[in-house]
Amino acid sequence: MPGQPSAYHPGPRPTTPRRHDVIILGSGIAGSTLGAILAKQGVSVLLLDGGVHPRFAVGESTTHYTLKLFRLLARRYGVPELEPLTSYVGYRDQIAPTSGTKRHFGFIRHEEGQEPDPAEFLQFSPPSKGLQTSHLFRQDSDAYLLHTAIRHGCDVRQGIPVENVELEEDYVAVIDKNGDRYEGRYLVDASGFRSPVADHLALRKPPKDLKHHSRSMFTHMVGVRPTDECLRVGPEDAPPIPWVEGTMHHLFERGWFWSIPFNNTPDSRNPLISVGLTLDERLYPKPDDNNPEAEFREFAARFPAVERLFKEARTVRPWVSAGRIQYASSQTVGHRWCLMSHAGGFIDPLYSRGLANTAELINSLVWRILDALAEDDFDEERFRYVEELQQGLIRYNDELVNCSFISFTDHALWNAVYRIWCAAEVPINLRFDRFTERFLESGDDRVLREMEKTAYPGLPVPGSHGYKALFDEMVRLCEAVDRGERAAADAGKDLMTTVQNSPVVLEHLGIRDPNRRFVYPKPEDLRRMAHWLRHEGPRELSYLTTGVGVHGRPLPSALDEELAVPH
Known part of the structure; x- marks a missing residue:
């Protein structure tokens, strides 16, 4: 079918089990999910990890965007074992009765x-309809994903710390603490802060380069x-x-x-x-x-x-x-290698963005690896968007969390910053719904590749010039407060006025009202919002309500489905 990822046809199995197509460092959610997907496509994958499962991990709170990304990965690449992560009931019944429900973000x-x-x-x-966010008990979810990767054919080595890496023109290699050597065609480092690749290439940025x-x-x-x-x-x-x-x-x-x-x-x-x-x-x-x-x-x-x-x-x-937990990397992709997710950088657990960022990166990385393997072309330009996305995710999260910490001192300022965060949550999910609807209706992978063509990779609403202006005004005012140039309460008043006047803050959700403490849209609120978007909203967001497929036929709109369903 046109628009599908390049077909990868594995050749004869290597004469040694230590030769693989892709080597992945780290078997947490990032590494195991990526490994399971690649192995399902016939790729020879080695997962190496210095630790063992089950184990403690942070990043336990999900968002609707997280769940939608995992559901898309399951359907795009034929790995149904990812589906249980997308609902509380699925997790309970198919992984373990150890997760908690998450029905809101609460701030006091x-x-x-x-x-x-x-x-x-x-x-x-x-x-949301059908996707109930959860608190993941990571020792169970991560072990489940590792076992999924193994079932799909990943070769796994646990309890083997990596001592060195080699990144050459025509191969990559990893050497473990015992001196054993593993060679491959591509290396993904998903090991987190203590990334062997980041250390080998001296990629960590100076701490002063981050604001938070x-x-x-x-x-x-x-x-x-x-x-x-x-x-x-x-x-x-x-x-x-x-x-x-x-x-x-x-x-x-x-x-x-x-x-x-x-x-x-x-x-x-x-x-x-x-x-x-x-x-x-x-x-x-x-x-x-x-x-x-x-x-x-x-x-x-x-x-x-x-x-x-x-x-x-x-x-x-x-x-x-x-100590200070912020870090970033000057580069996250290169010839035959990629730093993925927390190997590339981390800011703060505020707003529960870590798992969504990980899933978004996997979604952008998998098809590029498959194409590179099929064409035997690992030029870093092929992976340029992954670099832009990771750097954007770090940059915008750094600014968002830094503004939030600055605002905690005064409710007026915090109330405005909070609403700018809220203002992105519905549009980013509706945007994702529109593209996935078209993909599921057509089966054409080019639809999802089109989703990556956006003005601001990593911004909470990546294609919105209006949201970028709102976000930048938040940064300007909060940093003025931080420098002592503005009083927090006055800056908060000005920023709230900006929120109320911004054309991209969706109407009828309660976000524009500074006295609306609990943003809990009901079906009738969503109907009014949809009507406003279709007839009065900014042109740059009108596509959020359309459900027209690639062949011009009307599609059932995920937004319309949401309207009749309470939380």
Whole structure:
């Protein structure tokens, strides 16, 4: 069929099991998903990992965009084992009853020694049909994906740290701690911060090249109380969805606590809650004694509601405590190699973007690897978009999270920054729906390649000039506050006016209203929004409501399906 990835026809199996088409370093979600997809296409894949499964991993909160990307990967490349990741029920029934449900993003701002102000409560629950976001218990999800990769033919070596890599014109090679050598035609490093390729090529950017600053400590606990039980407010201030049924962000000046429960549904057999504290290391230097348990509890005690949240909590695994966690790479693709996802860079877990970024990168990388193998052409220009996407994801997330930390000091500014984040969540999903509808109707892979042609790779709404202008104004005002040139409250007022006047902020969702604490669009709100988009909205976003297939026939619109379905 025209527009399909180049057919890869594997030749005779190598005479040695240590010769592969693709070598992948790291068997977490990124490496195992990529390996399973490639192996399903007939590619000889080696997965190498210095650790073993099951194991602890961060990045536990999903978004609707995350799930849609995994569903597309499952259908684009014929790997149905990825589908259970796209719904809470699928995960429960086909992986393990250990995940939690996630029905919202919840944000509560705190001041030291004070109860939080209910007027500053914020909750965002984007609409979706059939895709219920989850809190992934990563030791189960990652092991499941590794086993999937093995079933599809990946050769796996666990517990073997990599000592060296060779990146040559006509081959790549990896040497492990025992001196054993593995050769291949292409190398993907999905190993995270301690990337052997980044180290070998000295690719890490200086820390000064990133704007955001934070360090982090995290663990799993039992006995964490639901946020709903810890707030001293009346029923009139309760959100439409209980706080415990989502990912909770407890914000304070230049920092935030997270609470991600795996035990917030009767179906779960997992008593654990993921907890963490992320804070600006310049304002809050890491103490010399490096006792994260004590430091975590000392910070929690500063905020009465947070202290109640964790008062009876007990840790079940060692704390992880790190200095500044931001890093990036000057280059992420080259001749026969790619740094993927967290091997390329990382900013902060705020907004749960990590898994979506990983899936988006896999989606853009797989077909290029298949074409390169089929044509025996690994020129880095073929992978140029992957480079642009990864650098864009790092850049825009760096600016978004940096602005958010700056804004935590004042609700007026934070309220505006929060709404700029919200303003991207529905358009990016509708954009993705339009392209996937066309792909599923036609079976033509060129539709998905067309989706990559965008003005701003990595921007939360990558093709929108209007959103780019809104985003840039947020950066301008927040950085002026950071330099002491503007008062936070005044900048917040100006930025909120910009949000209200921006033509690309969708109407009828409540995002434009600064007093709308809980963004929870109902079916009638979505119908009005769709009507506005079709008849009054900006021209650059009108395509979000169209369901016309590549052959000109009307398609069932995913937006129209959403309209009749409550959360």
